[in-house]
Amino acid sequence: MAQLQKRKPARMELSPRVAQPPPRTTPSGGPAKRRTASPFGGMNRTKAPARLEPVKRPEAEARRPSYGKDKTKPKEKREGFHALKMQRALAPIGYGHRSAVKSKIQSLDSFEQFPLLDLIKESIASQAFPGLEDVVPTPVQRLALPALLGSDRKDCRAKSPSVSSQMEQFLLAAETGSGKTLAYLLPVIDAIKRAEIPEANEEAQEKARKKVAEELRKNEGDVFGLEPPPVSEPHPTAGRPRAIILVPTAELVDQVASLAKAFSHTVKFRAAPISAAYTGKVIRNRLFSPGGIDMLISTPHLLASIAESEPNVLSRVSYLVIDEADSLLDRSFSPLTSAIIDKSTPSLRQLIMCSATIPRSLDSYLRKRFPDIKRLVTPNLHAIPRRVQLGVVEVEKDPYRGNKDLACAETIWTIGKSAEEHGVSEDGSAKEKSDTKHIIVFVNEREKAAEVAQYLASKGIDAEALSRDTASLRQSPTLAAFTGTAHESNAASSATSAASVADRTLVERFRGERSRIQRCLSLLIWDHGVSTRLP
Structure with a gap:
């Protein structure tokens, strides 16, 4: 009985729960739940709560494809056309709008129908289209x-250009080679010449006022009056152009400037191209010429750096053209282009943006920044011409597995094989002259152009990289091979000299040993910064 009795603790022995508070109970007497939402609810825990532990799925279930909302039917996988997702990013243009535009421009078939100055109309055929008899404007x-x-706003054009009005915003979107340069250059030149009329009247009034003052001084007999010495003051428009055209590359600066310079010979205005291709002295002399400047063609980087030290460069701009807007308003150019637009806004009367495409990024930017912009879109924008064959190569699939260089080489060899078959006659013998395939590969970086050219050369393809770092002495013969005239003349002269030196049989033997496909290929890899367009 003594052993069954409960042992009482000693008086000096501490309880094992001496450091713990008494247990909490609910009003019904049950244990209370621990609060985890308090700041100290996660202290003194040795195990994570069940709600925080990750759910482990079986391996077989993890490999199982995920279905859609319908558990009984798997989601269909869309095969092909993944490379054409860029078409989804283009802003949609309804066919109803395209038909309305076609009917609107159908009646305009001559430059004489536009409200241009007579001097500009006469210069279009001689300067923009020399040698052409029937000149018709493009869509x-x-x-x-x-x-x-502003032919529909004749009352506004009758006012003086000095009268401040709300800035007009235009987006000019048309396919490449459709004549966008001439489309925005003619209105800018017309505005410059019209602005010279009131300035010439004010200058004539000032001269007349000085002449009257001089005659009065002579009639009063002021023998002691001394005439002030002539002071050579700079032209009021020196370093303050009225129109600015922004383009992304130095090559486009020269191309747009060549057309503007051609009109300046007959229309008489001052146009100056500046880019990183010119020295600092040439840029300074053109921009701050004593005779003044009317139109400036530049790149955003150069103009932004000049505007930081000379803010007055943008103080008189009335017409700002953003050519290749899809490039100048992307992540690399957008901060500089936006800063130039902001600084020119106080004096700006027209903002013109030109682009060959309207990507989703450009569309979102314009809707947010310029919600009232007027869009001038041609009917054939984002439409593939019928004469163009479009092919898509899925580089993510076998056998390329993401190797774009390998896919490019395989495509080029396929084109060369078709050229070889075209150069073989019906009896199986090779023709004397087979068509040469000229191929241009566009890449987005200069380093990538050299990398692709080196890779294709290792595969036996005659390839040459061309970018803005390429010397001009190398650019000319490379481009001449793609124009056709110089290539044919050089080929004919080389063939004649070879036949005169070597025997005919040796030449034929050399041709037979040479790879037919390699003979039919001539490849040019061109950096995207170098581009050519029609005016």
Whole structure:
């Protein structure tokens, strides 16, 4: 009985729960739940709560494809056309709008129908289209010229250009080679010449006022009056252009400037191209010429750096053209281009943006920054011409597995094989002259151009990289091979000299040993910064 009795603790022995508070109970007497939402609810825990532990799925279930909302039917996988997702990023243009534009521009078939100055109309055929008899405006010119010239706002054009008005915003979108340069250049030149009329009147009034003052001084007999010495003051427009055209590369600066310079010979205005291709002295002399400047063609980087030290460069700009807007408003150019637009806004009367495409990024930027912009879009924008064959190569699939260089080489060899088959006659013998395939590969970086050219050369393809770092002495013969005239003359002269030196049989033997496919290929890899367009 003594052993069954409960042992009582000693008086000096501490309880094992001496450091713990008494247990909490609910009003019904049960244990209370621990609060985890308090700041100290996660202290003194040795095990994570069940709600925080990750759910482990079986390996077989993890490999199982995920279905859609319908558990009984797997989601269909869309095969192919993954490379054409860029079409989804383009802003949609309805066919109803395209038909309306076609009917609107159908009646305009001559530059004489546009409200241009007579001197500009006479210069179009001689300067922009020399050697052509029948000059007809393109669809983008028929659409843009009336809007940019404001033919439907004759009362506004009758006012003086010095009268401040709300800035007009235009987006000129047309396919490459459709004549966008001439479409925005003619209204800008017309505005410059019209602005010279009131300035010439004010200058004539000032001269007349000085002449009257001089005659009064002579009639009063002021023998002691001394005439002030002539002071050579700079032209009021020196370093303060009225129109600025922004383009992304130095090559486009020269291309746009060549067309503007051609008009300046007959229309008489001052146009100056500046880019990183010119020295600092040439840039300074052109921009701050004593005779003044009317139109400036530049790149955003150079103009932004000049505007930081000379803010007055943008103080007189009335017409700002953003050519290749899809490039100048992307992540690399957008901060500089936006800063130039902001600094030019106080004096700006027209903002013209030109682009060959309207990507989703450009569309979102314009809707947020310029919600009232007027869009001038040609009917054939984002439409693939019928004469163009479009092919898509899935580089993520076998056998390329993401190797774009290998896919490019395989595509080029396929084109060369077709050229070889075209160069073989019906009896199986090789023709004397087979068509040469000229291929241009566009890449987005200069380093990538050299990398692709080196890779293709290792595969036996005659490839040459061309970028803005390429010397001009190398650019000319490379481009001449793609124009056709110089290539044919050089080929004929080389063939004649070879036949005169070596025997005919040796030449034929050399041709037979040479790879037919390699003979039919001539490849040019061109950096995207170098581009050519029609005016």
